[in-house]
Amino acid sequence: MQTLSEDLHALELSLRAISNDSVAQKQSAYMRNLFSFLGVPTPARRHSTREFLRTYAQADKASIIEAVTHLWDYPEREFQYVATDLLARHIRSKMNLFTHDDVPWLKELVVTHSWWDTVDSLDTVVGALATAQQMLAWSTDENMWVRRVAIDHQLLRKDATDTALLSAIIENNLGSNEFFINKSIGWALRDFSKTDPAWVSKFLATHHFSLAPLSVREASKYL
Numbered sequence: 463m464q465t466l467s468e469d470l471h472a473l474e475l476s477l478r479a480i481s482n483d484s485v486a487q488k489q490s491a492y493m494r495n496l497f498s499f500l501g502v503p504t505p506a507r508r509h510s511t512r513e514f515l516r517t518y519a520q521a522d523k524a525s526i527i528e529a530v531t532h533l534w535d536y537p538e539r540e541f542q543y544v545a546t547d548l549l550a551r552h553i554r555s556k557m558n559l560f561t562h563d564d565v566p567w568l569k570e571l572v573v574t575h576s577w578w579d580t581v582d583s584l585d586t587v588v589g590a591l592a593t594a595q596q597m598l599a600w601s602t603d604e605n606m607w608v609r610r611v612a613i614d615h616q617l618l619r620k621d622a623t624d625t626a627l628l629s630a631i632i633e634n635n636l637g638s639n640e641f642f643i644n645k646s647i648g649w650a651l652r653d654f655s656k657t658d659p660a661w662v663s664k665f666l667a668t669h670h671f672s673l674a675p676l677s678v679r680e681a682s683k684y685l
Contacts, residue, residue: 466525469514470532476510477502477540489539496577497539504543511544519551523559526552527567534571542575546583553590565592569600569608576607578642582614589615594627601631606640613646620657628654629665636672647673648680655684 464472477500486501493499502510518529526548533545549568553560568588572581588611592600600612612631616623632647655662663685666678673681 466529466532469517470529473511473514473544474536474541477507477538480506480510493539493577493579497575498537500538500540502540507540507543508547511547514544515548515551518548519555520557523564526559530571534574539579542580543583545571546580546587549587550583553587558590560591562591562593562596565596572607572611573605576605578610581607581610585611585614585617589617589619594624597627598630598634601634606643609635610642610646613643613650617650617653620654623654623657625654625658625661632665633669636669638674641676644674644676645680648677651677651681652683655681659685 482501489499
């Protein structure tokens with residue numbers, strides 16, 4: 463049985479073997495040159511890492527945390543994507559060992575190398591574990607990305623959406639000038655409008671003067 467160090471080395475070699483400098487430059491430019499990339503598209507990355515993901519998604523929690531922590535430290539963005547793939551795969555499985563007690567650790571990932579790509583990949587991971595109280599606390603955090611996760615952590619829940627919680631979290635972020643906050647408010651409302659358009663319409667009417675135009679445009683897409 464290989465060690466984590468050996469597994470990570472093999473993973474790195476497999477990704478670097480299919481890297482593409484031209485694609486990497488375009489990916490980096492798309493992300494405002496904030497991060498380095500290998501230039502590996504998502505389908506190729508997931509194909510190349512499927513054995514690593516299969517193995518570590520079934521590992522004990524300490525091994526998963528160690529693997530994710532190491533992956534988060536790589537300079538190229540694809541390694542953080544592998545880490546979020548791993549977390550999502552494990553937490554969706556019947557073998558999930560993570561609980562709301564691990565949410566503070568996930569917060570460290572959210573605030574490290576933060577941008578919308580990794581943050582949004584952690585939305586439903588956090589949402590699967592966090593308590594309502596934790597998300598309410600996140601909704602007033604000084605870090606914009608933490609607040610964004612709180613706003614969008616219930617995406618895709620449909621009828622299981624806690625509307626009182628959704629409303630409270632959005633209300634805590636009304637009046638923001640942050641593009642990424644106002645966009646996430648719109649997304650959260652737009653997603654839920656597919657399930658309960660009347661609730662979203664009422665929310666928009668109630669908070670019309672406090673919502674950013676961007677949020678209203680996004681939220682109204684399917685109304």
